[in-house]
Amino acid sequence: MPWRFPVLGRLRSREYVAILLGFAFTIFETLLTGIIRFLPKAVIQWFYDRSRSVFHLFVGPPIPKSDQARFADRIRRAKDFEQLCEIFGYTFEEHVILTKDGYLLGIHRLALKRGERRSRMGISTGKPVVYLHHGLLMNSEVWLCLTSPQRCIPFVLVELGFDVWLGNNRGNKYSKKSIHHDPNSRKFWNYSIDDFAWHDIPDSIDYILDVTGEESLSYIGFSQGTAQAFAALSIHPQLNEKVNVFIALAPAMSPAGLSAPIVDGLMKASPTLLYLIFGRKAILSSAPAWQSILYPPVFCSVITASLRWLFNWHSVNISTTQKLAAYAHLYSYTSVKSVVHWFQIMRNGKFQMYDDDVQPLMVARGNHRPSGVSSYAPARFPTRNIVTPIVLLYGDCDSLVDITQMLHELPGHTTATRLHGYEHLDILWGDNVHLDVIPHVVEALKNYCVGAERLSSMEPKLLNVSYAWEKTSSGYSTPADYMTDS
Numbered sequence: 001m002p003w004r005f006p007v008l009g010r011l012r013s014r015e016y017v018a019i020l021l022g023f024a025f026t027i028f029e030t031l032l033t034g035i036i037r038f039l040p041k042a043v044i045q046w047f048y049d050r051s052r053s054v055f056h057l058f059v060g061p062p063i064p065k066s067d068q069a070r071f072a073d074r075i076r077r078a079k080d081f082e083q084l085c086e087i088f089g090y091t092f093e094e095h096v097i098l099t100k101d102g103y104l105l106g107i108h109r110l111a112l113k114r115g116e117r118r119s120r121m122g123i124s125t126g127k128p129v130v131y132l133h134h135g136l137l138m139n140s141e142v143w144l145c146l147t148s149p150q151r152c153i154p155f156v157l158v159e160l161g162f163d164v165w166l167g168n169n170r171g172n173k174y175s176k177k178s179i180h181h182d183p184n185s186r187k188f189w190n191y192s193i194d195d196f197a198w199h200d201i202p203d204s205i206d207y208i209l210d211v212t213g214e215e216s217l218s219y220i221g222f223s224q225g226t227a228q229a230f231a232a233l234s235i236h237p238q239l240n241e242k243v244n245v246f247i248a249l250a251p252a253m254s255p256a257g258l259s260a261p262i263v264d265g266l267m268k269a270s271p272t273l274l275y276l277i278f279g280r281k282a283i284l285s286s287a288p289a290w291q292s293i294l295y296p297p298v299f300c301s302v303i304t305a306s307l308r309w310l311f312n313w314h315s316v317n318i319s320t321t322q323k324l325a326a327y328a329h330l331y332s333y334t335s336v337k338s339v340v341h342w343f344q345i346m347r348n349g350k351f352q353m354y355d356d357d358v359q360p361l362m363v364a365r366g367n368h369r370p371s372g373v374s375s376y377a378p379a380r381f382p383t384r385n386i387v388t389p390i391v392l393l394y395g396d397c398d399s400l401v402d403i404t405q406m407l408h409e410l411p412g413h414t415t416a417t418r419l420h421g422y423e424h425l426d427i428l429w430g431d432n433v434h435l436d437v438i439p440h441v442v443e444a445l446k447n448y449c450v451g452a453e454r455l456s457s458m459e460p461k462l463l464n465v466s467y468a469w470e471k472t473s474s475g476y477s478t479p480a481d482y483m484t485d486s
Helices: 013-038 041-059 067-077 081-088 153-160 193-212 224-235 237-241 261-269 273-278 287-293 296-311 320-329 336-348 403-409 438-448 460-464
Strands: 093-098 104-110 129-133 163-166 217-222 243-249 390-395 415-419 467-472 475-482
Touching: 067 081, 067 320, 093 193, 104 153, 104 193, 129 153, 129 193, 129 224, 153 163, 153 438, 163 193, 193 217, 193 224, 193 237, 193 336, 217 224, 217 438, 224 237, 224 243, 237 243, 243 438, 261 273, 261 336, 273 336, 287 296, 296 320, 390 403, 390 438, 403 415
Parallel strands: 129 163, 129 217, 217 243, 243 390, 390 415
Antiparallel strands: 093 104, 104 163, 467 475
């Protein structure tokens, strides 16, 4: 009697192809990462130079760079949060939070305006507090890697008089440590959105409020940073008293899926296949290696093509120089499990907790139980229970946002603003975020944040304002003045 494989026997031919390609990619990724780790810098530079030569062979010889392009290069080359702050002339603080389950999270603080000085750091400033949190496969640098400070939400808020904090998820560039598990172990990477909601977000908020002495803060999330807040506020009723307003940029809750049919179909059929392809640690860990050997415009083109294929994003609202500056800071480590969690959400069309019960492929193929009643349902995040005021800012060209479904799952006091022609990343790095996004953020903060009267510069005319920084050869000097209504 021939051997039978209960799972593999139900795969379609294209699903076999996807799995084989996935294995091949993973093997290649592992080899590439290992080889580059031991290569001399001279060899890495050789590959970099060859990719540059190939690029100019197809697009033409290099042309002299403009001041804007040179400044974008400085942003691209900044190796960490500290160097990004130095470019724009801001002083920052770095804090470390110990979560209740033992992860150490790096968190950054911008408490001082340009040119402002304090003798003591790490204490209350008496200013209203804003907390910003990044999206999937990102870290706190994504908020700062813009080519002009007037489009940078943290810098604008600091100049308005806010005490700005920027969080990081466990496992990423600034939070790759635990008191219980080695980052090279599977146990370290055994986390999903559930863990962000149960620990990372509430523990970060508690720490910030303890340092600042404030009763509440304003939360601004981007993409998965909004999902983490939706989840955390829904399962921690007391947390709603600590967040005076939740501003969700490119909100994510239950995306319909990906634009690449073969990837979307395969992952929805069985999200746990990602474990077979990428293992159970960090996902896409070879990204820094690719970045080190590819000429920046080539790397930028790879990212652009990948985003178009996976999400149908064309990024026409983001300039080429901004892409070159920002894409270098786009990737940071996260667990394969957290990505599996997203595909479970997409598969079921519900903003649910991680499903530890492996569902067979036959469920996705339509062979349901005769009664139509399932024997098990993963717990949903009870998002309608959120009390905190919610302000959504979404792009009407964002393939990951189903605003009708989202509003159905959120409480009635939620407000939503549609941004015409915006995609997902546009809300972070678009050419006109200072005109289309930041004024809405400032208005929401003015309406809801506790102690808005402490912001002496928060005048009505600033709701549609663009800030003028004096540019120098080394970066930007102190903001010179406020420009009137745009």
